[in-house]
Amino acid sequence: MSAREKVLDSYQAILIEEGERAATMDQVAARAGVSKGGLLYHFRDKTAMAEALLERARHLLEEDLAKMAAAPEGAASYYLRGSLLQDDPLDRLLLAAMQLAPEHDAAKLAAYREVQEGWFRLIREEVGDDAIADAVMLMGDGLYWNASMTSTLGDAPKGAREAGQARMAGLEGVLDILREAGRR
Amino acid sequence: MSAREKVLDSYQAILIEEGERAATMDQVAARAGVSKGGLLYHFRDKTAMAEALLERARHLLEEDLAKMAAAPEGAASYYLRGSLLQDDPLDRLLLAAMQLAPEHDAAKLAAYREVQEGWFRLIREEVGDDAIADAVMLMGDGLYWNASMTSTLGDAPKGAREAGQARMAGLEGVLDILREAGRR
DNA sequence: GTCTATAGTACGATAGAC
DNA sequence: GTCTATCGTACTATAGAC
Known part of the structure; x- marks a missing residue:
């Protein structure tokens, strides 16, 4: 699976399990197995991810x-x-x-x-x-x-x-x- | 109305109109017409307010x-x-x-x-x-x-x-x- | 395409004057 | 009972190496 997809999956999972406040870019990146910088290559900001x-x-x-x-x-x-x-x-x-x-x-x-x-x-x-x-x-x-x-x-x-x-x-x-x- | 009640009303109004993220202690205090310190006299932390x-x-x-x-x-x-x-x-x-x-x-x-x-x-x-x-x-x-x-x-x-x-x-x-x- | 390092900001909470 | 000032932290986002 592409890193982009993995990031999106992680974002979704955290939103469901822990709510919006817990879905920080750090947390999403960590769960997806990439760094924050890596995440921000695929989505230039949080709004783009949402x-x-x-x-x-x-x-x-x-x-x-x-x-x-x-x-x-x-x-x-x-x-x-x-x-x-x-x-x-x-x-x-x-x-x-x-x-x-x-x-x-x-x-x-x-x-x-x-x-x-x-x-x-x-x-x-x-x-x-x-x-x-x-x-x-x-x-x-x-x-x-x-x-x-x-x-x-x-x-x-x-x-x-x-x-x-x-x-x-x-x-x-x-x-x-x-x-x-x-x-x- | 007591300051305590006014704070609670403001908290409620912001939650409804702008959502949880916008309901910071600064915002709630400002809308209630008190300072953050004043607010924290009535509610020792955000959890207590909720x-x-x-x-x-x-x-x-x-x-x-x-x-x-x-x-x-x-x-x-x-x-x-x-x-x-x-x-x-x-x-x-x-x-x-x-x-x-x-x-x-x-x-x-x-x-x-x-x-x-x-x-x-x-x-x-x-x-x-x-x-x-x-x-x-x-x-x-x-x-x-x-x-x-x-x-x-x-x-x-x-x-x-x-x-x-x-x-x-x-x-x-x-x-x-x-x-x-x-x-x- | 992914990393580290860091700048900048906003938030929650404390301390202490009045 | 309410204020100002401030600290520590966590977050978003940028810069630039690899």
Whole structure:
């Protein structure tokens, strides 16, 4: 893997595990196995590094939108399942992006709102109602938020995966109720 | 108002408007109209200041739980309405607490989980189903998350309140669907 | 392309006057 | 109870060798 990629991975990992304040250029460089000078060859300042991470996110989000459109279980189920944060690359990237300092909020929001519109459109199409689609989107956001509150605590307790699946089963039931209501 | 309270208010305001990184002791002191030395008389270090803010939140959250139990429109509606962040003191406090550095995550989470359980119990009682109560809670979390994503951008556009009310009307409809389903 | 050395700054916190 | 002055540290970023 290129040093550039390794730096970006380290930046992302530290953001998730220890938060924005811990993601100093020293720490990122050390974790990536390069010196600070080496890091600064690839990213001329910290802002450039953050923007590269957001650029990564933008690409993965676009891919995800295509997958969602093709998901056999339906857009709504796909969306909620994706929000459960099962450690896939997109989840980790979004979790890291969320930690970015408010200085990057404008870029963050622009990138996020863009795909959020796409998600909404697909879910709206499936459930047939604006308010219901809004509710489904909010449930997904809520799942993300819960995950981001706990992500920095390094807790992946034993039963986490099982608990996540049980939770998802319950939410699937709620989705069924909403889908049926939307058809009427 | 006491200087101590003024400091805490300033800390909270800066956290919301400019994020955690901007909330330095210099900035907080300046906004509160005291010197850094003056500030440090009331809070011996930054951690103490953050904990005082969380303590404030804990009190307001307890009060809110009592209000929710007595809400005529029902716990679920009250909860979602409260998550729309109409600038009341509790909303602002939670928004600020959310910005606190991950060093305080343990305290944050403990305080939050405590009342979250209380909220869940009330909503569960109203809607009559675990999964539906979970979904309602998530919708509220999603609303908070959306608000926190935009709060640091200082945007309170003209039609914001009206848009919020229209959105709430839609979500009330979804709640009706879920309440009815829960009764069966 | 990656390193060391270092300049410059901002932050948290202490000491002591008033 | 609030101030000014100051110290130590950690961070971003630059300069220049290899």
